[in-house]
Amino acid sequence: MRRPPSNGEAASKGPGGWGLWGVQESRRLCCAGHDRCEQALLQIGINMMALPGGHHLDSVTLPGQRLHLMQVDSVQRWMEDLKLMTECECMCVLQAKPISLEEDAQGDLILAGGPGPGDPLQLLLKRGWVISTELRRIGQKLAQDRWARVHSMSVRLTCHARSMVSEYSAVSRNSSKEMGQIEKLLMEKCSELSAVTERCLQVENEHVLKSMKACVSETLSMLGQHFGQLLELALTREVQALVRKIDASDNIYTTESTTGNLFSLTQEGAPLCRIIAKEGGVVALFKICRQDTFRCLYPQALRTLASICCVEEGVHQLEKVDGVLCLADILTDDSHSEATRAEAAAVVAQVTSPHLPVTQHLSSFMESMEEIVTALVKLCQEASSGEVFLLASAALANITFFDTMACEMLLQLNAIRVLLEACSDKQRVDTPYTRDQIVTILANMSVLEQCASDIIQENGVQLIMGMLSEKPRSGTPAEVAACERVQQKAAVTLARLSRDPDVAREAVRLSCMSRLIELCRSPSERNSSDAVLVACLTFMEISLMVVVEEEHLA
Secondary structure, three states: OOOOOOOOOOOOOOOOOOOOOOOHHHHHHHHOOHHHHHHHHHHHHHHHOOOOOOOOOOOOOOHHHHHHHHHOOHHHHHHHHHHHHHHHHHHHHHHHOOOOOOOOHHHHHHHHOOOOOOOHHHHHHHHHHHHHHHHHHHHHHHHOOOHHHHHHHHHHHHHHHHHHHHHHHHHOOOOOHHHHHHHHHHHHHHHHHHHHHHHHHOOOOHHHHHHHHHHHHHHHHHHHHHHHHHHHHHHHHHHHHHHHHHHHOOOHHHHHHHHHHHHHHHOOOHHHHHHHHHOOHHHHHHHHHOOHHHHHHHHHHHHHHHHHOOOHHHHHHHHHOOHHHHHHHHHHOOOOOHHHHHHHHHHHHHHOOOOOHHHHHOHHHHHHHHHHHHHHHHHHHHOOOHHHHHHHHHHHHHHHHHOOHHHHHHHHOOHHHHHHHHHOOOOOOOOHHHHHHHHHHHHHHOOOHHHHHHHHHOOHHHHHHHHOOOOOOOOOHHHHHHHHHHHHHHHHHHHHHOOOHHHHHHHHHOOHHHHHHHHHHOHHHHOOOHHHHHHHHHHHHHHHHHHHHHHHHO
16 A cells, blocks of 8 residues: 655645646646646656656656656656556455454455465465355354345355455466366356345345245255365465475485475375375385485474374375384384484374274284384383483374283383383473373273382382372473373273272372372362263272272281
């Protein structure tokens, strides 16, 4: 937007004198003489050539200046003036725009900002977010029968869709025939939505409006489908270009940049992770992890793989390219940096997640499980930071769900001692998220009979009891949930271990019952979690039964 006149500019004309913008000055040309007409015309040219941030020419015209202006190419001058005229028009439109009292008026201004030129991926993501938000909000206003808002937002949606299509066409390569067809369908539905919502504004009959509402809803649904198809096609095309670039590159800087772009895409959510996996992203990244020349890029590539493997398609691709074997090689090779092995542990944690049903069919994992578990225990023991320990312990925790044989391996590797020792090291274990992983491993191992004696020997009962007092520091929902899990799993672990009379006696000796009663009575002590309440009651019942039975036998 243009700035107001500053010192030295034509500021003395007052509110009615728009000589700076070249508006009112032109109105006097028709009633002026030849000389005055020429002077006024020249003055308008001088004023309108003042660019924002530049120096405004003196309002007094000299013969030399007049001659200079005559020599300037008229088309060039018109091109320069055009910028100012359109800018002036934009300013007038903004001044005429009413201030809305709608609760989402601020959102309109935010959505009005379009993406900058450059990267087609960022353009698609920004425009995609804007259009998705508009579609959702139109649906909300439609449900409330706020037809004026529905129409105005439909018009704005059409502008956003047209901008996305034109901007992407300008920065991308030749589009496919399929994309062209979907673009046409999308714009047709946008026009149809704007037209039908405009007609709804003129209808007062409630029954007619009700039937038209169904039509608008159907049009909106079809528009959303076409938009989703177009966005998926465009993103797939860009992902294919990135994957081809990784495959073809032998330059470390190009590969690093492209892998970084791929990682950024994985942070946009599961749909993009599915596209990346489908288009060969997993294969390309493991290709990097198998080349010694790209060793410094292993952490970045593995971090990207961990993000992609949050979806089943990613795990399937990992299985196809023997990714588990590659991960095992990295974890067991001490020549790799700790950061590289930690990122490999993160991939293992992701592909063995109990939330992914496909992980139960990872046949290749069973072949390398002993090597992986051994390497992860070692990584926990030697971890230099809390983040490294968290990634390694999370992988171990998920593996204990993956196969019960892993618990026996952990017992043989003295994993209980490693984990309980780490609980006393604030550098490695300093958050409820890490303690959640540790107590998960102990809870799954507690089904083994030998586990109880090892925990008693390492003073584990007292440490697990301490977890019953886990409290969130920040009060964020994620941290509160983590504390609930720690308390619940700690109570479950103690309940399972209490089958051994020695554990029950140790718990009673350490005044565990008073803490359990406190947890049961006070919801605030257990973060209002019913799951923690049930686990505590179960532990109390089992412990008391064991103690009473011993006294009866005595």
